[in-house]
Amino acid sequence: MFHAEITGWGKCVPPAVLSNQDLTTFMDTTDEWITSRTGIKERRICHCNFSDMAIVAAKQALAAADLDPKELDLILLGSLTNDSLCPNTASLVQDAIGATNAASLDINSACTGFLYGLHIGTNLIKTGAHKKVLVLGGEFISHYMNWTNRDVAVLFGDACGAVVIEQTDQEVGLLAAKIGCEADAKYAIQITNLGSAYSRFTEDFLYVDWNFEGQEVFKRAIRCMAQACADVLEETGLTVDDIKLVVPHQANKRILDALAKRVGLPPEKVFINVHKYGNTSAGTIPVALTEALEEDRVAPGDYVLIATFGAGLTWGAGLIRWGDRVKPLQVSTAELPPTDKTALEIIQPQIDKYKDRNQFSL
Numbered sequence: 001m002f003h004a005e006i007t008g009w010g011k012c013v014p015p016a017v018l019s020n021q022d023l024t025t026f027m028d029t030t031d032e033w034i035t036s037r038t039g040i041k042e043r044r045i046c047h048c049n050f051s052d053m054a055i056v057a058a059k060q061a062l063a064a065a066d067l068d069p070k071e072l073d074l075i076l077l078g079s080l081t082n083d084s085l086c087p088n089t090a091s092l093v094q095d096a097i098g099a100t101n102a103a104s105l106d107i108n109s110a111c112t113g114f115l116y117g118l119h120i121g122t123n124l125i126k127t128g129a130h131k132k133v134l135v136l137g138g139e140f141i142s143h144y145m146n147w148t149n150r151d152v153a154v155l156f157g158d159a160c161g162a163v164v165i166e167q168t169d170q171e172v173g174l175l176a177a178k179i180g181c182e183a184d185a186k187y188a189i190q191i192t193n194l195g196s197a198y199s200r201f202t203e204d205f206l207y208v209d210w211n212f213e214g215q216e217v218f219k220r221a222i223r224c225m226a227q228a229c230a231d232v233l234e235e236t237g238l239t240v241d242d243i244k245l246v247v248p249h250q251a252n253k254r255i256l257d258a259l260a261k262r263v264g265l266p267p268e269k270v271f272i273n274v275h276k277y278g279n280t281s282a283g284t285i286p287v288a289l290t291e292a293l294e295e296d297r298v299a300p301g302d303y304v305l306i307a308t309f310g311a312g313l314t315w316g317a318g319l320i321r322w323g324d325r326v327k328p329l330q331v332s333t334a335e336l337p338p339t340d341k342t343a344l345e346i347i348q349p350q351i352d353k354y355k356d357r358n359q360f361s362l
């Protein structure tokens, strides 16, 4: 029986910081409202392409594993904000890192894209079909933001994370996962005016906007993640006392507090970085996992629980047993191209575009 050990991990967070205070300069909101309702204090804004972030995260993960990219046989990239529909972004990553022997596939299950990819990659390794897989999750969500929609614009940020998983005989890696989808609520999070279901002959086309039923998502997120956590614990015969750390999807601190309570976990076992980055969708878990390792929150042999939900409404949980190594073997010097722009300067043309549009529509 094969398993799939996580041997490398890495992240890329763009340097431009958009604070709650920055948002109040062009939107009817307050730091107090955002902090008390979500726990978010700031988020990052990407100044380049999504693939640039994915490539940096991939190089960090490969260095941590000290793996020659030519040994990778599969790249799975979870995202809904890929550089283009065609070619897919996993191909761009493959080319940039020199993973010439890897099949390359984008996965779009929104915020759950990393866990979906980890589950698929792990099971392909378990069957023997693949041996060394790069799994990425990330988002350039600010690209799709309507900055005049305060219900949504305060919640999200940009980032990407990655892990390398490799075949092993040891019982480590993703030991169990439960993934699913409550498609009756598929329109509770919806990005509109982009995609082939929208008429390209109307003025609205490409004025991307969001339908967002926050409270509906909030309730379902807690219920689905709690049930999925219970399922993977039952499948592995473990209890919450065996769990060293939970690394959940970082959408809202209140959701994380409620999840911990529902699952019966003390708050100190829950890794939280939502205050720094907001919701980076498919990026939250690989970025948080990388930071948990950087902060020595994971020791060899620890059980780590991950839980997530997102548009679809897709959901899932996974139970990871960490291997022998919690330190990177190498560190990559890869980084994003520099920018001298502030986050506000990067998004200003987009703010103007939507403000003009709203004026025109009135």
Ligand code: UT7
Pocket (backbone or CB within 6 Å): 028, 029, 030, 033, 034, 037, 038, 111, 150, 151, 152, 154, 189, 213, 214, 215, 217, 218, 251, 252, 279, 281, 309, 310, 311
């Ligand atoms: O990864 C999946 C992505 N989705 C999620 O994570 C969404 C999960 N849901 C949530 O996190 C929460 O439901 C939100 C943070 C989105 C909203 O929190 P809430 O406590 O459910 O607020 P609410 O929707 O009940 O809104 C309360 C009020 C409304 O005003 P009225 O109608 O009560 O006068 C909103 O208009 O807050 C108002 N509001 C704002 N006020 C200031 C909404 N957005 C803002 C804002 N600043 N940015």
